[in-house]
Amino acid sequence: MRDATLAKAAETEPLDATTLVAGMAAEARKAARLLAALPAEVKTAALRAAGGAIRAAAPAILAANALDLERGRALGLGPALLDRLLLDPGRIEGIARGVEAVADIADPVNTVAAEWDRPNGLHIQRLRVPIGVIGIIYESRPNVTADAGALCVRSGNAVILRGGSEALNSSRAIHAAFVAGLAAAGVPAAAVQLVPVADRAVVGALLAAQNLIDVIVPRGGKSLVARVQADARVPVLAHLDGNNHTYVDGAADPDKALAIVRNAKLRRTGVCGATETVLVDAGARGQLGAIVAMLLDAGCEVRGDAAARAADPRVVPATDADWDTEYLDAVVAVKLVDGVDGAIAHIERHGSHHTDAIVTEDAAAADRFVAGVDSAIVAVNASTQFADGGEFGFGAEIGISTGRLHARGPVGAEQLTTMKYVLRGTGQTRP
Known part of the structure; x- marks a missing residue:
């Protein structure tokens, strides 16, 4: 009243x-x-x-x-x-x-x-x-x-x-x-x-x-x-903003990678836990085409580097700004990187320290990613869209704090x- x-x-x-x-x-x-x-x-x-x-x-x-x-x-x-x-x-x-x-x-x-x-x-x-x-x-x-x-x-x-x-x-x-x-x-x-x-x-x-x-x-x-x-x-x-990444390692299971990337980007594009950039290991280059095609066929615009554009002609050239953008929409950036260290370096330069994920069957690679990525939430073989207090058993959340x-x-x-x-x-x- x-x-x-x-x-x-x-x-x-x-x-x-x-x-x-x-x-x-x-x-x-x-x-x-x-x-x-x-x-x-x-x-x-x-x-x-x-x-x-x-x-x-x-x-x-x-x-x-x-x-x-x-x-x-x-x-x-x-x-x-x-x-x-x-x-x-x-x-x-x-x-x-x-x-x-x-x-x-x-x-x-x-x-x-x-x-x-x-x-x-x-x-x-x-x-x-x-x-x-x-x-x-x-x-x-x-x-x-x-x-x-x-x-x-x-x-x-x-x-x-x-x-x-x-x-x-x-x-x-x-x-x-x-x-x-x-x-x-x-x-x-x-x-x-x-x-x-x-x-x-x-x-x-x-x-x-x-x-x-x-x-x-x-x-x-x-x-x-x-x-x-x-x-x-x-x-x-x-x-802060959720400029989140999903990194597909060379040791990733292809089917698992497709399912996780699709969910991480497209389950709900407007949430802070949505993946905005997909990084693919040069050792998994063979999976790049399938990942890009899956996203495009699902109605997601893909903005990619030269490797992503070579994998599918529908990919739009990425600009420098794309790596720093939280789209909150059906748009994603895709880039080929040199292994776990390349993924960590890209995330450190462009990420917002919110939520980042690795898809891999290599436990050592997962441990290196977890240790090297300085984000509030780091996921192994799981979607970034689990960045939600309810999914953590908190009942709900006010937000994801990216401070220290x-x-x-x-x-x-x-x-x-x-x-x-x-x-x-x-x-x-x-x-």
Whole structure:
């Protein structure tokens, strides 16, 4: 109800983004203190109620999504972006199940990460505790509204969500159902707030909300993340672009290679785990033609080096920019490289340290690839599209962190906690 009131006011009054964010943050801080103290079973029940409320609200969510899709088409959004925006009954069911999956994972709050005794008799514990208030800025995926809300509740954090303008109606409908479920189970609705307007000034206000918001998580394209990292006065947990690679080694099983490459590129082209470049070992040159033909026949544009073009005349010449591009579409770059070391060198130069895979039956080659590729996720004989918190057993994820501090890889509930050290003594004093 409060969000609807704010949204209506913003339509008739000039928006003061700083005041809006400060007010939301103050409410979030109060909710965070309550949430951090709630027993795990209360949060579990609330998340299950939220999942059920989303399922029950499917007609309203679909109607809201239809408005977003109509606007997206009018704005000229491409097929991949429209697919990211699209909701149907199956996807809404998936969102509800995702929330329920987060309800089923172990609560990380106050778990003991490590403990030990000191010679002076002190017993030291390192506990996981909530971060506090999290701001999440994301683009056109309406499911993030529920995924992020669920993970923050599970980890004891309050959250302020700022979704993309393209999905505003869908996000509002999902959020309304989600918080109704929370409130019915005793979790304060202010624990999960959605910025009710699309004004971009709010992003700037969130980034400047030092001492009001504890960490910002951007989830979106390179330009969004770059802006957040450049302008934020709040710590940032970055989800960078997924310029991912699948390397087909000379010792790869041909059938396995075809299946993995097809899935890695084409299962869903608009997700961050999609492969954007296929690297083929010069020792597997005989497989290059089959790989390229499979992709082309499946409707994927292939941009390749001289070897790829020689393998199939339908291949478009690759430019230098292609090796650095996250297409998020049915386009892929293909290149012949000199073994594992050549693949590692190409990935180090052009990759985004997100997710990279090797297909090989040679255990030594796999080990060398794993050791040499500096990415958040490295896959052996598996599709890069497993770069998803749900597939890791996290229930859901906020994003794939490609940084090296605090959390790296899928950011689930556990990664949204920080540490507290507890010292238990029997009267010790320091000499």
